[in-house]
């Protein structure tokens with residue numbers, strides 16, 4: 001079972017930008033729009049404590065962390081450029097009634 005948790009209006013996620021969102025437990029996510037699809041990853045870079053929504057930029061299908069120029073594939077979370085070698089967690093999304101919702105394990 002999963003439960004859908006609304007994060008923000010889908011219209012607030014723009015191509016080329018990164019929107020921060022928060023899970024009910026305070027965990028921060030980064031939302032992206034690529035080719036009109038919305039994706040979510042953890043907001044915190046796996047190399048350090050950088051917030052990708054604050055200190056990252058989108059380049060094609062990748063996000064680059066400005067702290068040390070590491071990169072991740074936004075769709076898969078795969079680390080694409082050193083010094084990042086650990087993948088970024090990705091989160092399953094659905095758009096429901098114009099809201100970006102994340103699918104979390106439910107009871």
Ligand code: FES
Pocket residue numbers: 045046047048049050065066067068069070071083084
């Ligand atoms: S903290 Fe992101 S590349 Fe170092």
